[in-house]
Amino acid sequence: MxxxxxxxxxxxxxxxxxxxxxxxxxxxxxxxxxxxxxxxPGQHVLKICQAESCQAMGSRNLTAYAEEKLGVDLHGTTDDGKLTLEPVYCLGNCACSPAIMIDNKVYGRVDQNKLDSIVDACGARCES
Ligand code: FES
Known part of the structure; x- marks a missing residue:
């Protein structure tokens, strides 16, 4: 695989x-x-944690932000095939919620600015 x-x-x-x-x-x-x-999948796979700790720390808002910025819903891939956005249910990084994973690397305490930086750094930015 x-x-x-x-x-x-x-x-x-x-x-x-x-x-x-x-x-x-x-x-x-x-x-x-x-x-x-x-x-x-897209060239890059971005997973945003949807489990309890991350939800409590704003992952739903972060997910909505990512969906709007990337122009895709969860499970979707951008039109240019660069990025697939997926939910994930706990990355084992609950102490640093909200957590995301992109291309198998986990990041914690992710806000909108940090998400932008991480996505930009991997070259997967897709402006809507
Ligand atoms: S609940 Fe998100 S990393 Fe555990």
């Missing part, structure tokens, strides 16, 4: 064959875990 960024239908069929399981078994696992996907 790291190489392609997602698990294609062809890969699901191959996994089922190799593991002697049904496609439904493989699909069940792929669809259960948030980190698996069946479509290609």
């Amino acid at each position: 790291d190489r392609f960024g997602f698990i294609s239908e062809a890969a699901i069929r191959q996994l089922a064959r190799e593991l002697n399981l049904s496609r439904a078994d493989i699909h069940g696992v792929v669809s259960f875990y948030h980190d698996f996907r069946t479509t290609a």
Whole structure:
């Protein structure tokens, strides 16, 4: 999955064959875990924590800000394919809420300015 960024239908069929399981078994696992996907993500993946501690510290407002600035809803990818915005449910960084993760790097105490800086730094800025 790291190489392609997602698990294609062809890969699901191959996994089922190799593991002697049904496609439904493989699909069940792929669809259960948030980190698996069946479509290609954007070049960068930004995850904003939606769990309790981060919610208490403003992650819903931060999410709304990101959606507006990037022009996508959660689970969406910008039109230029640079960034996919996703929810995540606890990054283990609750003491530094609200937390985000971009390209597998976690950041804490993220406000709108910090989010802008982080997104800009990875080259994924998409002005709406
Ligand atoms: S609740 Fe957001 S990092 Fe734990």
